[in-house]
Amino acid sequence: MEGVDSYCADHSDGEPKALKEVSRDTFANVLKPRMLSGHFQGRLLSLISSLVNPTNILEIGTYTGYSAICMAEGLAENGKLVTIEANEEYEDRILNNFRTAGVSEKIELIIGNALEEIPKLDQKFDLVFIDADKLNYIAYYDMIFEKVNIGGVILSDNVLWDGKVLDNTKKDKTTELLREFNIHLKNDARTQKVLLPIRDGLFVSRKIKEI
Template structure:
């Protein structure tokens, strides 16, 4: 289900900043050579992630779900000088490609990719987190949220992607496991009194949560 009119989205994308050349290349290569290219953030969402990062000027970003590195590169654009981004992915098959893309963008000193289970890696993080981007296995969104919330500094952001799930979450006839879980996750975020939040009908839904 298309959440946004495609003509409206195309118009907005055309009037937004252009996709940087290195990201255009990663975008093309991902669609040509990698399975499930729909998982890529892409031009429009990538510019939003970059804008959010520039606005808060983070020192440390955590990304859960790397894929081919596109979103990590976008988020890293707003890092403070000497800031860093840790991106975690469970799929070891993407490691070489993602690291190659990060290198292509000239960000090997800022972005660290760790392959493994986010639920095991997150508890090891001791640095206060300024920005979290959750874009991984949907059935663990609540777990990841719980693991990061106390590590996020006051004023920091948690961005949770794909929370409208092709419109299924607000369609009462859709009750598959992931849809039901994402409804519960969205309500969990809504009920968290430690945060301010807004759910944006952007692409497949982006929940923006600010820790008080």
């Protein structure tokens, strides 16, 4: 229904000033600003993080840092968020946005290929947000699963892909991969899960067992 997202945003917590600045800068100066989580989804990420109260968060796909800042709001005392971004051109902007939001000490930015960087991480995570290149979603999920604590939450973004996953006439590689990914998560008996029709689709999986 047209206007629903705006209505929901208007009746949710307001967007913090620092995040408004991140959003304004991204839309003015960065390509593909629709990739930004934005006010409504950002408040959801903050709320989920606060409910989990994670000691360690992993984000795959930083973009300009908006979602990382949101999730950092829910970190436990002395908690840490690790975020991996493949595009080195975003590095200075991301770090500046973290400083603007006052979360630089809580977040470690890694510039590199997530498939190469994830195996180097030796900590366990309570919250993971997957929001990078869609063709590697299954690989990311499978790679990080053993690094998630029991009770930890995995969030996977853009899983409805502008509704293309519902349209069987759409045969492009990304759409078909996301269909496979959604089935992969649905059939994972190690998790409790729900796919939420929020913005472009958010798959929420909670790890309940290792095997």
